[in-house]
Amino acid sequence: MPLWTLRGLRRGIVTTRYPARPDPSAALLPTPPVFRPDVLTPGLADRLVAVCPSRALARDGDLLVFDVGACTACGRCRAEAPHAAGDSGEFELAATVREHLVKQIPLGGRSA
Amino acid sequence: MNPLPVVAGAAAAWGLATLIALTCGSTRAGIRASCAVSGLGGAAALAGGVSALISGNSRVVSAGGSVVVGTLQLQATSLAGVFVALLGLIAVATALYAPRYHEPGHATGLYLGVFNLAVLASLAVLVAGNVVTFLVAWETMALLCYLLILRRPRQREVAAGAFWFLALSEVGFVAIVAAFVILAAKTHTMQLDLIAARAHLVSGDWRVTAYLLALTGFGFKAGLVPLHVWLPEAHPVAPADGSAFLSGLITKLGVYGIALFGFVLLPDGPAWRGILTMGVGAVTAAIGILYALGERDIKRFLAFSTIENIGIIVTAFGAAMTFLAYGQRLLWAFLLLAGLYHVANHGSYKTLMFQEAGVIEHATGTRDMDRLGGLAHRMPRSSVITFLGTLGIAALPPLNGFVSEWLIFQGLFQGFRTGSHLVAILIVLAAGTLGLTGGLAIYAFVRGYGIPFLGMPRTRQAAAASEARQPQAGPALLAVACVALAVGAPVMLAGLARAMRTITGVTLRPVLLPGNLTVIPAHTNFAGFSPTWLTVFLLAVCAVPALIYLAGRPRGASRIEPVWDGGIIAFKPRMQYSAMTFSAPTRVMFDALYRPSVSVLRASDDPAGSSGPVHYESEATPIFERYLYRPVVRAFEWLADVVRPIQSGDVNLYLFYVFAAVLVAYLVAAL
Amino acid sequence: MMSQDATGPAIQETSEELQRTVTRMFGRSLHIRTLDTGSCASCEQEIRLLAAPHYDLHRLGFFFTPAPRHADLLMVTGPMVQVFETAARKTYDAIPDPKIVVATGACALGGVYQPDPFTRGGIGSSFPVDVWIPGCPPSPLALLQGLLVAVGRLADKVKDLDFALNGTPT
Numbered sequence: 001m002p003l004w005t006l007r008g009l010r011r012g013i014v015t016t017r018y019p020a021r022p023d024p025s026a027a028l029l030p031t032p033p034v035f036r037p038d039v040l041t042p043g044l045a046d047r048l049v050a051v052c053p054s055r056a057l058a059r060d061g062d063l064l065v066f067d068v069g070a071c072t073a074c075g076r077c078r079a080e081a082p083h084a085a086g087d088s089g090e091f092e093l094a095a096t097v098r099e100h101l102v103k104q105i106p107l108g109g110r111s112a
Numbered sequence: 113m114n115p116l117p118v119v120a121g122a123a124a125a126w127g128l129a130t131l132i133a134l135t136c137g138s139t140r141a142g143i144r145a146s147c148a149v150s151g152l153g154g155a156a157a158l159a160g161g162v163s164a165l166i167s168g169n170s171r172v173v174s175a176g177g178s179v180v181v182g183t184l185q186l187q188a189t190s191l192a193g194v195f196v197a198l199l200g201l202i203a204v205a206t207a208l209y210a211p212r213y214h215e216p217g218h219a220t221g222l223y224l225g226v227f228n229l230a231v232l233a234s235l236a237v238l239v240a241g242n243v244v245t246f247l248v249a250w251e252t253m254a255l256l257c258y259l260l261i262l263r264r265p266r267q268r269e270v271a272a273g274a275f276w277f278l279a280l281s282e283v284g285f286v287a288i289v290a291a292f293v294i295l296a297a298k299t300h301t302m303q304l305d306l307i308a309a310r311a312h313l314v315s316g317d318w319r320v321t322a323y324l325l326a327l328t329g330f331g332f333k334a335g336l337v338p339l340h341v342w343l344p345e346a347h348p349v350a351p352a353d354g355s356a357f358l359s360g361l362i363t364k365l366g367v368y369g370i371a372l373f374g375f376v377l378l379p380d381g382p383a384w385r386g387i388l389t390m391g392v393g394a395v396t397a398a399i400g401i402l403y404a405l406g407e408r409d410i411k412r413f414l415a416f417s418t419i420e421n422i423g424i425i426v427t428a429f430g431a432a433m434t435f436l437a438y439g440q441r442l443l444w445a446f447l448l449l450a451g452l453y454h455v456a457n458h459g460s461y462k463t464l465m466f467q468e469a470g471v472i473e474h475a476t477g478t479r480d481m482d483r484l485g486g487l488a489h490r491m492p493r494s495s496v497i498t499f500l501g502t503l504g505i506a507a508l509p510p511l512n513g514f515v516s517e518w519l520i521f522q523g524l525f526q527g528f529r530t531g532s533h534l535v536a537i538l539i540v541l542a543a544g545t546l547g548l549t550g551g552l553a554i555y556a557f558v559r560g561y562g563i564p565f566l567g568m569p570r571t572r573q574a575a576a577a578s579e580a581r582q583p584q585a586g587p588a589l590l591a592v593a594c595v596a597l598a599v600g601a602p603v604m605l606a607g608l609a610r611a612m613r614t615i616t617g618v619t620l621r622p623v624l625l626p627g628n629l630t631v632i633p634a635h636t637n638f639a640g641f642s643p644t645w646l647t648v649f650l651l652a653v654c655a656v657p658a659l660i661y662l663a664g665r666p667r668g669a670s671r672i673e674p675v676w677d678g679g680i681i682a683f684k685p686r687m688q689y690s691a692m693t694f695s696a697p698t699r700v701m702f703d704a705l706y707r708p709s710v711s712v713l714r715a716s717d718d719p720a721g722s723s724g725p726v727h728y729e730s731e732a733t734p735i736f737e738r739y740l741y742r743p744v745v746r747a748f749e750w751l752a753d754v755v756r757p758i759q760s761g762d763v764n765l766y767l768f769y770v771f772a773a774v775l776v777a778y779l780v781a782a783l
Numbered sequence: 784m785m786s787q788d789a790t791g792p793a794i795q796e797t798s799e800e801l802q803r804t805v806t807r808m809f810g811r812s813l814h815i816r817t818l819d820t821g822s823c824a825s826c827e828q829e830i831r832l833l834a835a836p837h838y839d840l841h842r843l844g845f846f847f848t849p850a851p852r853h854a855d856l857l858m859v860t861g862p863m864v865q866v867f868e869t870a871a872r873k874t875y876d877a878i879p880d881p882k883i884v885v886a887t888g889a890c891a892l893g894g895v896y897q898p899d900p901f902t903r904g905g906i907g908s909s910f911p912v913d914v915w916i917p918g919c920p921p922s923p924l925a926l927l928q929g930l931l932v933a934v935g936r937l938a939d940k941v942k943d944l945d946f947a948l949n950g951t952p953t
Binding site for chain 3: 014015016018019023025026029032033034035036037038053054055056066067068069070071072073074086088090091092093094095096097098100101103105106
Binding site for chain 2: 850851852869870871873874876877879880
C-alpha cells in the first residue's frame, strides 16, 4: 500500500467545512479596513484618499466614499492613520449589485 | 435460364456502343446514345451474371476462330458469374456517369469507343472457355486499358502511368501464358472445363509450379504486393470513369484468374500454397492501407485502398485453400464465397468513390485533399452519396463492406478447425493483420471523407465548388447497390451459395442461411448475425435520440452562434487539420516502412520567428521501386549492354550471322 | 442575468422567483468557465486552489470546464485589456443561456487600473455582471461564498455592512 495513503489516513480530513462551519484560516486573511467616523476629519480623509493606490477612497463633501470592490486590502490607509482605520476581518464580500459595495462614511471628526 | 445468350446480347450491345461512340461520339447526342446502349448492355450483363451464378456452368460454345489461334470457345461459369454481374453494374453506372462527365469532342468519342471495347474484352476474359480465348481476350483487354489510361497522352504523368500499367501487365502475361501452357500440355486439352476434369493428370510439382506462376501473373494484374507498383501510378491518371473501371473491375480480373487456378483448375494442393497465398494477401492489405495514409491525392489514396481490399480477398482465398488441405470443405467453400462477396462489394463502392473523385475534380479543379474542405455544404447530394460509399469501404455496419469482412473474419477465426497448431496460429496472424488493416482503413477513410467534405474550405476553389451539371445518377445507383448488397445480403449469399455448389460441390445453403435473414459462418455453433435486422436495429437506434430531441427540445427561440474556435480573432481555414497532419501518428509509428526523407530549408540562420519562410519537405522512400524493380531493370540493361556489340551496323557481320545460323541449324538437324 | 437596480415590490417578487429558478437549475451542479482578461494571475492561483483538497469546490457541486458550450457560469478576472475584448465577447456569446457572470477581483471590479487606451478598467461595461467578488486576490473562501451567492445558496451580507466603527478604540 503506498505510503501516501497511510499518511493521509493519519492526517484525517483536511477539507474545510465552510460554509457549514467557519474556517479557522479565515482569521489570517487580509481584509478591507473599517473606518472610525468620529476620528475622520476632512484633512485626514484627503490624506487617506491620496495614499490609496487603487482609487478605492474618495471624498464627497463631508462623506468618505469607500468602494469596497476596488479595495485591494494593501493596508496603506491603515498604516497612514492607524487610529482612524482598522481591520474589518470581513472576507465574505460578494455582492449582487455593484452599488452595494460603495459605502459612505460620514466625516465626524473635529479638525485639530 | 441459359446465361450465354444474355451475355451475348450484352456483348452485342457493347459492340454497338463502340461503333456509335467511334462514329458520332464527338457530339453530345452521340455520347448519350452510346452510353445508353452501353447501359443496356450492362443491364443484360448483370442479368446474365446473376443467372450464371444460379444456374451453374453453361455448356461450352464454339465461337469461330481460325487456323492460327485455334477454336475460340466460350462458357459462362458460376465462378465468372459474380464478375460478369459486377461488370454489368459498373457498365450501367458508367453509362449514367459518362455523359455529364466528359466534354463532347473527337477525343471523347475515341475514348468511349475504347472503353466499350475494353468492357467487351473483359467480358470475353470472363466467359472464355479455352486457353486461347482467355489469353487473346486478356491481352486485348490489357492493351485497351492502356489506351484508356492514355486519355490525355501529352501529360507526362499520364504517359508514365500508362507505361507502368502496360509494362507490368506484359510481365504478368508471360507468367500467365506459362501457367496455362503447363496445364494444357499436361492435360492434352485447351478447354478449361476439361483441364479441370483432368487436373489429376498433372503431377504435384507441375501443379504447384503452375499455381505459383498463375499467382504471380494474375497478381501483377490484381495488385498484390510487391507486384503492385503500377497501380498507384496508373489508376489516378486515367479519367474518373476509367479509374473506376480499372479499380472496380480490371483488378478483379486478376482475382478471377487466381480463383480460377486455385479453385477450379487446380483445387487440390499442399497446405503451404494456401498459407503462402494468405500471407501475400495479408501483407498486401496492410501495406496497401499504410501507403494510403500517406497520400494527399484522392485518387492515389483510393488506388492504395484498392490494393488493400484485393489483399483482403486474396487472404480469404488463401485461407480457403488451407482449409481444404486439412479437409475442412465447408470452410473452404465458405471462404471462397466470402471472398467473392467482397469482390462484388468492393467493386460497387470503389467505383462509387472514384466517380465521386471525378466529380470533386471537376467541381474544384483539384484532387489534393489539402486544398479542399467544406464540400458537404456546397455539394450536399454528392457528399451524402460519398458518405454511403465511405461507410461501405471502411467496413462499418450496416453496410456491405462490414458484412463481407465479417464473413471473412469469421472464416479466419475458425482456423483451429484445421487441427494443426502452427497453421491455426498462422491463420490467426492473418486475421490479426486484417484487423490492423480494418482499423487503419477506418482511420484512413475518416481522413478521406472528413478533410475534403467537412470543416471549412481551405482554398477559393473549394469554396466555389458546385454540383450543378455534375453527374449524380451513376454514383447514386452504386450507393443504392451498396445498401442493397447489405440489407439484401441473405439473398445475395443464397445466390452465391448456389454458385458454390457448382464450383466446389459443397452445399452451403443450409449451414449458411439456416433461417430467415440470419447468416452463419459455416458452423452453427460458432457465430451468426442478420445483416437485415442489423440495419433495421441501427435505424431504430438512431431514431430514438431523434424522437427525444423532437419531443423535448426547448420551445423558446434558440440562438445560433459560430462554432467555438477558442476565441481566436481571425480563424483561418488553413488552421484546420490537414490530411498529412491527421495521418502523422501512423506515419511516425510506421516510419520503418515509409523511410521518409526529410529536407528542411531555412531562408536564413536567424533564430525562430525572424528567419523568414521555412520550406519543409518529407517524402516516403519508394522501397519497392528502389530495392526490387530498379535492380531488375539494371540487370536487364546490363545484359542488353553486353549483347549490344552484336548490333554493330556492319552488313558483312550480319551476313556472317546468317551464314552461321544456317550452318548451326544444318548441323543440329543432321545430328 | 440577475442584476437589478431599483427594487420595487413587483420587481422584488420577480427577482425572488428568478432566484428560485436559478437555485433550482444551478444550485446542485454548476459548470464554471474562467476567463482572464489581463490579470496578474493571482486571482487564477486562488481559483486553482478551489479544486485542491482543502477547499474542494466539487463537494458543493461546482466544476470547472474549459468549453464555454458546457458552462453555466463565467468567472471573469482582470481589467479587460482592449486587445482581448473580441475574444471575451466571443466567449460570452458562446455560453448558452441561462448563464451567470461573476466578476472576480479588484481589477475586474474597477479598482487598480483606470480606463486608458490599453484597458477598460473593469468588466462592468463589457458584460452584464450578476455577482461581484472583491479582493486582491479574493481568497478561495471568498470565491466559494461568491459562487454560493451566485446560485442562491447563500445570501449576500455585504449590503448590510457599513465598514464604519462607532465608539472609541481600545
